[in-house]
Amino acid sequence: MRREPLRQFASDNGAGICPEAWEALARANSGHAPAYGEDRWTARAADLLRDLFEIDCEVFFVFNGTAANALALASLCQSYHSIICHELAHIETDECGAPEFFSNGTKLLLVPGADGKVDLDAVRETALRRSDIHYPKPKVLSLTQATELGTVYSVEELDRVSEAVRRLGLNVHMDGARFANAIAALGVSPKEITWKVGVDVLCFGGTKNGMPVGEAVVFFNRDAAAEFDYRCKQAGQLASKMRFLAAPWVGMLETGAWLRNAQHANNMARLLAERLQALPGVRILNTVEANAVFVELPRGAAEALRAAGWRFYSFIGSGGARFMCSWDTTEQDIADLVADLNAALRAETSDAPISAPVNP
Numbered sequence: 001m002r003r004e005p006l007r008q009f010a011s012d013n014g015a016g017i018c019p020e021a022w023e024a025l026a027r028a029n030s031g032h033a034p035a036y037g038e039d040r041w042t043a044r045a046a047d048l049l050r051d052l053f054e055i056d057c058e059v060f061f062v063f064n065g066t067a068a069n070a071l072a073l074a075s076l077c078q079s080y081h082s083i084i085c086h087e088l089a090h091i092e093t094d095e096c097g098a099p100e101f102f103s104n105g106t107k108l109l110l111v112p113g114a115d116g117k118v119d120l121d122a123v124r125e126t127a128l129r130r131s132d133i134h135y136p137k138p139k140v141l142s143l144t145q146a147t148e149l150g151t152v153y154s155v156e157e158l159d160r161v162s163e164a165v166r167r168l169g170l171n172v173h174m175d176g177a178r179f180a181n182a183i184a185a186l187g188v189s190p191k192e193i194t195w196k197v198g199v200d201v202l203c204f205g206g207t208k209n210g211m212p213v214g215e216a217v218v219f220f221n222r223d224a225a226a227e228f229d230y231r232c233k234q235a236g237q238l239a240s241k242m243r244f245l246a247a248p249w250v251g252m253l254e255t256g257a258w259l260r261n262a263q264h265a266n267n268m269a270r271l272l273a274e275r276l277q278a279l280p281g282v283r284i285l286n287t288v289e290a291n292a293v294f295v296e297l298p299r300g301a302a303e304a305l306r307a308a309g310w311r312f313y314s315f316i317g318s319g320g321a322r323f324m325c326s327w328d329t330t331e332q333d334i335a336d337l338v339a340d341l342n343a344a345l346r347a348e349t350s351d352a353p354i355s356a357p358v359n360p
């Protein structure tokens, strides 16, 4: 078997640290600084986020997206409340029960919806189904932007969500592990898809965008941020050397790399989709709006791709193989993958599509 490709399409977490984040880390690594977020890097990163969102929000930095989501949701809920989310939401499928754990039992109520987006009628039905004391009281709607299926809620869709949740009296949490990709796709300023459409708290992903580690929890509803620092500390999410969580944000926000990286990843995904679509037997499963491409491949071709050293998941979302592009994906990477897939398809005899999950 030949050497593994240098870069994979399995996850945008596979990519390394982008130069702007790396450079900021190096600058922060000089001399001593106060611990636990009292340093100037943390203050600067929070100010830059307030500038970006054009509002006086409360900002916290945690290590990963699961913690950001779980703690943000816990801050909006009592244990007897419930959180409405899409059935494919990361908080439901990929966080090992962390939102329920950190909220002491707040229940997730799942709704369906095309393209990974919540169906608003289903949200209404779930929120209004019962109002008696035996039902966990609906309190929050959680949206993922960009979605787990690589689609993006438009401003108009979010306006409709906003109108509905106001009537229903729900708070809004946004899982923005790929928020930058959504902004790059929509070409709007960040306020247009957050506080202006009623988002109370955004978990803004840094890791998949090119940072080593770290997500920002941005509270537009400042009351909901009360004592959030204690929640972070108790959950083991208060970094003592906080400057190293904050510095990459400074580097990426000051240089605009956060948006350039996302634009690049989205562009590469669009190119990859175009190339894949041209191959016989390959079907694109979702509209490609962010940096994910979901495709149905003949089973033998998927196996041949894996044998050629390519890694990708086949159990995320609603099936098919998922290819993620990153800030450092190159056109050559795409050409290499497509060439191997093309060879696999030519060798293919059986054309049974992937139906059951295949472990990566």
Ligand SMILES: *Cc1c(COP(=O)(O)O)cnc(C)c1O
Residues within 6 Å of the ligand: 064, 065, 066, 067, 069, 090, 091, 144, 147, 148, 175, 177, 178, 207, 208
């Ligand atoms: C990656 C991701 C997260 C964060 O996951 P961690 O592994 O905990 O950092 C959250 N939400 C979505 C939609 C994601 O894709």
